[in-house]
Amino acid sequence: MASTKEDSRLSDLQLACTDLRTLLKASALMDQSLKKMDNKFDLIDETLTSASRRVGPLQSLSMATKALETRINRAVTPALTLLDNFKRSESIQNKLLDLSSKLSNQKNMKKRLKTLLKYVDCVDQLKAAISSICEEGEPVIQRLQEVVEFLSRTKATDQYRTHRLRETLITLNALYETEVDAMRFEGLLDEALLNLQDEYESILQQIKHRNIADQSQAADKDIEGDDQLVIMGSNLGTELEVELLRRISQTLAAEDCLDICIDIYVKVRYRRVAKALMRLNPEYLRTHTPEEIDEMAWENLETAITLWIQHFELAVKAVLVSEKKFCEQVLGGIMDGLVWPECFVKIADKIMAVFFRFGEGVARSSKEPQKLFKLLDMFESLEKLKPAFSQVFDGEPGTDICNRFRELEKLLIHASSKVFWEFGLQIEGNSDGVPPPQDGSVPKIVRYAVNYMKYLATEAYSVPMARVLRTEQIWKAGILSRPESDENLLRDAVSNIMEALQRNVEAKRSGYRVDKLALPHVFAMNTYWYIYMRTKNTELGQLLGDQYMKKNYKVIAEESAYMYQKIVWVPLVRVLQKDEDLELESKEAMVGLIRAKMEAFIKGLDDVSKRHKEYYSIPDVDLREQIRLATVKLVIPAYTEFLNSSSVSLPGNSSYLSPESVQELLGQIFEGGEVKLKRRVSRDRTAGGSSATDGGVKDFRRTRSNTSEA
Numbered sequence: 001m002a003s004t005k006e007d008s009r010l011s012d013l014q015l016a017c018t019d020l021r022t023l024l025k026a027s028a029l030m031d032q033s034l035k036k037m038d039n040k041f042d043l044i045d046e047t048l049t050s051a052s053r054r055v056g057p058l059q060s061l062s063m064a065t066k067a068l069e070t071r072i073n074r075a076v077t078p079a080l081t082l083l084d085n086f087k088r089s090e091s092i093q094n095k096l097l098d099l100s101s102k103l104s105n106q107k108n109m110k111k112r113l114k115t116l117l118k119y120v121d122c123v124d125q126l127k128a129a130i131s132s133i134c135e136e137g138e139p140v141i142q143r144l145q146e147v148v149e150f151l152s153r154t155k156a157t158d159q160y161r162t163h164r165l166r167e168t169l170i171t172l173n174a175l176y177e178t179e180v181d182a183m184r185f186e187g188l189l190d191e192a193l194l195n196l197q198d199e200y201e202s203i204l205q206q207i208k209h210r211n212i213a214d215q216s217q218a219a220d221k222d223i224e225g226d227d228q229l230v231i232m233g234s235n236l237g238t239e240l241e242v243e244l245l246r247r248i249s250q251t252l253a254a255e256d257c258l259d260i261c262i263d264i265y266v267k268v269r270y271r272r273v274a275k276a277l278m279r280l281n282p283e284y285l286r287t288h289t290p291e292e293i294d295e296m297a298w299e300n301l302e303t304a305i306t307l308w309i310q311h312f313e314l315a316v317k318a319v320l321v322s323e324k325k326f327c328e329q330v331l332g333g334i335m336d337g338l339v340w341p342e343c344f345v346k347i348a349d350k351i352m353a354v355f356f357r358f359g360e361g362v363a364r365s366s367k368e369p370q371k372l373f374k375l376l377d378m379f380e381s382l383e384k385l386k387p388a389f390s391q392v393f394d395g396e397p398g399t400d401i402c403n404r405f406r407e408l409e410k411l412l413i414h415a416s417s418k419v420f421w422e423f424g425l426q427i428e429g430n431s432d433g434v435p436p437p438q439d440g441s442v443p444k445i446v447r448y449a450v451n452y453m454k455y456l457a458t459e460a461y462s463v464p465m466a467r468v469l470r471t472e473q474i475w476k477a478g479i480l481s482r483p484e485s486d487e488n489l490l491r492d493a494v495s496n497i498m499e500a501l502q503r504n505v506e507a508k509r510s511g512y513r514v515d516k517l518a519l520p521h522v523f524a525m526n527t528y529w530y531i532y533m534r535t536k537n538t539e540l541g542q543l544l545g546d547q548y549m550k551k552n553y554k555v556i557a558e559e560s561a562y563m564y565q566k567i568v569w570v571p572l573v574r575v576l577q578k579d580e581d582l583e584l585e586s587k588e589a590m591v592g593l594i595r596a597k598m599e600a601f602i603k604g605l606d607d608v609s610k611r612h613k614e615y616y617s618i619p620d621v622d623l624r625e626q627i628r629l630a631t632v633k634l635v636i637p638a639y640t641e642f643l644n645s646s647s648v649s650l651p652g653n654s655s656y657l658s659p660e661s662v663q664e665l666l667g668q669i670f671e672g673g674e675v676k677l678k679r680r681v682s683r684d685r686t687a688g689g690s691s692a693t694d695g696g697v698k699d700f701r702r703t704r705s706n707t708s709e710a
Contacts, residue, residue, distance in 0.1 A: 100195065120247045204245065208276070209276035209318075212319060236326040249331055262339065270351075273319055277314075285354050285355070288354075289361055298370060324348075359408050363414070373455065378412050380464040420493065423497065430504055439617035466490040469486075518564050518567040521563040521564040522615075529561075535549060568616075569634055576638050598656055632663055
């Protein structure tokens, strides 16, 4: 068992020894092969080293050639691009000529505008091509010249190629020097820019404002209907026209023609605006100095101011609003929007100057009373227009126009205030040297002043007048002062005028002759009654107050009526009073005395009739009727009582006036007709009323306290 194991091990060792011998033989063979390969590698290395020494100069030559090619290409490629730009410029110029020919033959406006838009595109392209040539030309020629000099100096290429490059350089340089300036300043581009300027002016000229005369007529109708017209600007030009004008403006501005563009725009658009306003026929604007305005007839001036108000509003809200929007659309893309406001103000300034000039002339003209209402109309129109005006002329460019607008408002405020206060002075001074009415009627100055103040107290004028007074007070007292309310200011001012009027009336009242006792009272009765009745239940009466009206006018009128009856009619009634000593006389004496009283009464009635016809005028129908009724109430009962008490003593055939006849006579006296005395015989009379000398007079006798309570 043990020997078997030993045999097995021995066998394994023999096999291992055999394998080792085999491996040693293989290693020896591999070592020989490696030595052979090493020899071969040495041979290859020698061969490569020899080849490398031969190829080295060729590699250097190749790199130099490549560097030369790169240098030439850097000069030639831009030169080729420059030549392409010249070709492109020539192509665009041919296209421009073709479009120009089409424009001259095109009749349809819309198609012509589209063609013109293409024309502008071509001009822009030509400008870009020429700009590219100008920017790249000199650097390209410089590089090409450097390459030619390098090749000539280094002999890096053959003479033929160097000669061709030199000829190309000369040709390109000559072309650049001769053609570029001509293309920029004398060529087709310059001609195209001139054509664009003409087209620009033509299109601007064709774009018109719509007929604002229609809006003016609409404004007149709305004023009559007490409706406020909303005036809005309209869009000017079509979208295509606006786009074309915008493009032309930008093209001209890019070509250093901005000043020309602005001059054309301002000149043409000013003419368009002026023509639009000339359709309103504003001939009145030619008269603008204070002296010329003073020479105008009042009716013409009144009409001119009314038209000025309407036209000024139309100019701002309709024409200039549209013009401002149009100006922004056309010129808004130039210089970041800094150009168009200046252009618009240049256009508007000339238009506004004409309106301002007329308004300033009116404000500086003579301060006649009738001008107050038109001055207030002008002031109120400016107040209403102020928001729209500030919006149209906003920003720094419109500062001067806005300042002139405010100066015109100040002038109107001063003028309105001065006219108002001078009116009071004129009323008070009217009594100097002017005799009172010889028939006791209402003076013209009173009628004028009352109607004047009534008109001023209406809502249309009380509001602006109060604003004028408040503004004047603030200017005098300072902005930090606390002015009174508008109503109080206006009430105080109107009261001053009415007090001046009252002083005028009193001065005239005292101007009657001493022998005309009743006439001053007739005058005062007529005048104060006129003032009271014309102002009662009106805005003027409400402003002054009922107590003021009664105290200053109604009471005085009633007291004057009482004095009139006391002076004129009471003495006549006293003639008929019963004489207590009459019963002690004989019948013949009694009859004689009664006849004497009757004759005296008739004579007195005739005298009163003549005085009424010559001196005592009571033009107011209601007042005249009240005086007539009061006189009838005073006279007829006394006369009837006299007849009844005297009829027993009178003979049966005695003729006398009946009470009806006397009443008829009184009616004729107050109606101003011819008085005809009709005598009637009668013996039976009934008492027509109690006899009271002051019975009728007391109807007009009022105490101030009673009046204030009425």
